Amino acid sequence: MYVVLVYDMRAERTGRMLRLCRRYLTHVQNSVLEGEISKGDLERLRGEIEDTLEPGESTIIYELSSDTLLDRTVYGEDPTEDSRFL
Amino acid sequence: MYVVLVYDMRAERTGRMLRLCRRYLTHVQNSVLEGEISKGDLERLRGEIEDTLEPGESTIIYELSSDTLLDRTVYGEDPTEDSRFL
Numbered sequence: 001m002y003v004v005l006v007y008d009m010r011a012e013r014t015g016r017m018l019r020l021c022r023r024y025l026t027h028v029q030n031s032v033l034e035g036e037i038s039k040g041d042l043e044r045l046r047g048e049i050e051d052t053l054e055p056g057e058s059t060i061i062y063e064l065s066s067d068t069l070l071d072r073t074v075y076g077e078d079p080t081e082d083s084r085f086l
Numbered sequence: 087m088y089v090v091l092v093y094d095m096r097a098e099r100t101g102r103m104l105r106l107c108r109r110y111l112t113h114v115q116n117s118v119l120e121g122e123i124s125k126g127d128l129e130r131l132r133g134e135i136e137d138t139l140e141p142g143e144s145t146i147i148y149e150l151s152s153d154t155l156l157d158r159t160v161y162g163e164d165p166t167e168d169s170r171f172l
Binding site: 006032 | 090092094114115116117118132135136139140141142143144145146147148149150157158159160161162163
C-alpha cells in the first residue's frame, strides 16, 4: 500500500523521527514522508513510532490503496528536486 | 473529493497559510489540514496558495477520491481532540 506520514515533534527531536521514517519512506517535505510500504514494514514502523513519541508529539499515517491517490501537486519549491533533504 | 494538505512555511508566516487553508479544510496537525472539498473550491484554494507562497516555502496537496482513504491513524496526541488548534 501507499502511505503518507506527517509528524509533529518537538524541534530538537525531529531528526530522530526523520531518521526512523526514512528507513521505510521517502522524505518529501519538512515533516512529511511518503511511499510504497509492505504490511509487515508498516507494522514495524508503527511500533517504532509509538516507542519514539513523547507527550505532546504526534504522527499521522494515511494509508491509501496504491491506485487511489488521484493527484499529488507541489506548490512552491519541491524539496525533492534539490539537495536540501539529501 | 477528499484532500490532505501539508504546508512548509517560514515560521513567522505559518499563521497566514493556516488562516487561508482553514477557510476550506479542517486543521488536524501542526501544518496539516484535510477534508472534503468541491472542485471549484479546490481551484480557488490552489490559486490563493500560489499567490501566498514565497521562495523556499511549499505546499503539497494530495487528492483522493472520497471513498478510498483506507485508514488514518494518529499516534501520540491527536490535536483534533483538544483545544490546542481551536
